[in-house]
Amino acid sequence: MGPGWSSRLLALSLLFPVDPLGTLTFLLLGQGLPSCKGIRIVGGREVKPHSRPYMASLRLKGEHHCGGVLFMAQWVLTAAHCLFNRERSLVQVVLGAHSPSNPEPTQQVFDIQRVILHPDYNPLSHQNDICLLKLSRKAVLSSSVGLLKLPRAGVDPKQGTKCLVSGWGSLSDFGESPPGLMEADVSVLGRETCNSSWKGQVSSTMLCANSGNWKRNGFCTADSGGPLICGKHAQGIVSFSGTWCGDPKTPDVYTLVSAYIPWIQNVTHKSK
Numbered sequence: 001m002g003p004g005w006s007s008r009l010l011a012l013s014l015l016f017p018v019d020p021l022g023t024l025t026f027l028l029l030g031q032g033l034p035s036c037k038g039i040r041i042v043g044g045r046e047v048k049p050h051s052r053p054y055m056a057s058l059r060l061k062g063e064h065h066c067g068g069v070l071f072m073a074q075w076v077l078t079a080a081h082c083l084f085n086r087e088r089s090l091v092q093v094v095l096g097a098h099s100p101s102n103p104e105p106t107q108q109v110f111d112i113q114r115v116i117l118h119p120d121y122n123p124l125s126h127q128n129d130i131c132l133l134k135l136s137r138k139a140v141l142s143s144s145v146g147l148l149k150l151p152r153a154g155v156d157p158k159q160g161t162k163c164l165v166s167g168w169g170s171l172s173d174f175g176e177s178p179p180g181l182m183e184a185d186v187s188v189l190g191r192e193t194c195n196s197s198w199k200g201q202v203s204s205t206m207l208c209a210n211s212g213n214w215k216r217n218g219f220c221t222a223d224s225g226g227p228l229i230c231g232k233h234a235q236g237i238v239s240f241s242g243t244w245c246g247d248p249k250t251p252d253v254y255t256l257v258s259a260y261i262p263w264i265q266n267v268t269h270k271s272k
């Protein structure tokens with residue numbers, strides 16, 4: 001880990017053919033080059049298998065595509081851009097995984113019964129990049145499959161709060177798959193600072209985090225849709241980042257989960 005610039009450049013070019021996130025669309029629309037947009041964990045470590053049992057792997061035609069978090073036995077929270085313009089029948093949710101690709105006896109695999117994109121999701125501004133997935137049946141909770149709590153409505157983690165970001169995104173070098181679930185330490189960054197770095201694109205329903213120091217190789221983003229875990233709660237959902245992994249000029253941006261608690265409760269209650 002801690003790749004040099006050249007391997008990043010290489011990884012960048014290799015990402016284009018497999019980028020599930022619409023990089024080309026963004027390029028065409030003049031949005032810059034969000035190459036690291038939810039692609040990978042860099043400078044992190046492999047977690048002890050099944051120590052984060054709430055982590056969901058979203059598989060598009062069988063390939064790991066995005067992360068998510070199980071917060072009720074039949075509900076997964078993820079990013080809207082992971083499902084936007086996707087055929088629901090091509091996506092499955094895998095719980096109880098450590099490996100991004102190999103079958104494991106702990107795994108539970110689900111079809112998706114309903115995809116509920118936030119009604120005000122805007123793929124250009126990244127506003128409301130949040131989505132709920134109702135699984136085809138309830139997950140069986142075990143030592144490898146468990147729930148992560150959502151925060152209370154309105155909680156806004158303070159600048160400097162230590163968090164973790166977790167996912168199965170490719171490692172930076174050559175975009176190869178990680179051996180298992182990875183995680184990296186990050187700290188919450190002040191929203192104003194982040195907003196000026198992003199030239200006014202950061203709203204009050206987004207949360208920013210970075211490595212907490214000036215190191216470029218501290219981390220990149222995790223898989224899109226995966227959680228930013230602060231203490232016992234999923235405070236953020238990986239949404240977007242800049243051209244260069246870990247570039248302090250463009251800190252990683254997450255959807256602020258606490259801003260959507262009323263919406264989440266509305267959707268999950270109504271659906272019972």
Ligand SMILES: *[C@@H]1O[C@H](CO)[C@@H](O)[C@H](O)[C@H]1NC(C)=O
Nearest residue numbers: 191195199200201202203204
């Ligand atoms: C971010 O900056 C823009 C432009 O200056 C401003 O309109 C917006 O309100 C700011 N967002 C926050 C959360 O302060």
Ligand SMILES: *[C@@H]1O[C@H](CO)[C@@H](O)[C@H](O)[C@H]1NC(C)=O
Nearest residue numbers: 261262263264265266267270
């Ligand atoms: C909850 O659902 C109702 C009925 O669909 C809708 O009118 C209301 O705006 C929703 N509230 C929130 C917070 O999403």
